[in-house]
Amino acid sequence: DTGVSQDPRHKITKRGQNVTFRCDPISEHNRLYWYRQTLGQGPEFLTYFQNEAQLEKSRLLSDRFSAERPKGSFSTLEIQRTEQGDSAMYLCASSLPGTGNGNEQFFGPGTRLTVL
């Protein structure tokens, strides 16, 4: 399977705990994106990387959220001191750089987080 993969697929945690999610992009894609989706809403942008550089962070991304892509391949998204409002589907997508034809974003299966 050469698509985007995410791990874990599901995570249940208690309020106040830290969680970390991993995303492995399509191998030739140097752009990697994180989105969050809650019920009844479209995905909302969180942050993106080109290679190992984090190029943009949304205002949605509070100080409790941090993302890394240390070697320009896989990425991790960590949420510290989780809150019930963090419960959502966390989606990772990857693409080639640019915004034209052939640079579409493809999504992984997502990690569903439930904070109790």
Next chain:
Amino acid sequence: QKEVEQNSGPLSVPEGAIASLNCTYSDRGSQSFFWYRQYSGKSPELIMSIYSNGDKEDGRFTAQLNKASQYVSLLIRDSQPSDSATYLCAVRDDKIIFGKGTRLHILP
């Protein structure tokens, strides 16, 4: 704040008919437009991309773009029960800005 607007539905269409989904966007400078399909509990799946005014056809799907009216649509011909899903309209500006999605229900 760049926005993408869609009717949330549900849109109910008889099997075999044409389903028409519509979307407007706020940024006149947008250049890249997408339709993603999302089944319940699953991640978005890219089904169409369109970059220039006019129509783009791929199998039973046709995307239509009118930049002057800031309007994107998706037509699904010969609708099948398997087309029942939420359809997300999206505009790309490096990151993607999504609408809230339209729930489509194909009636057998």
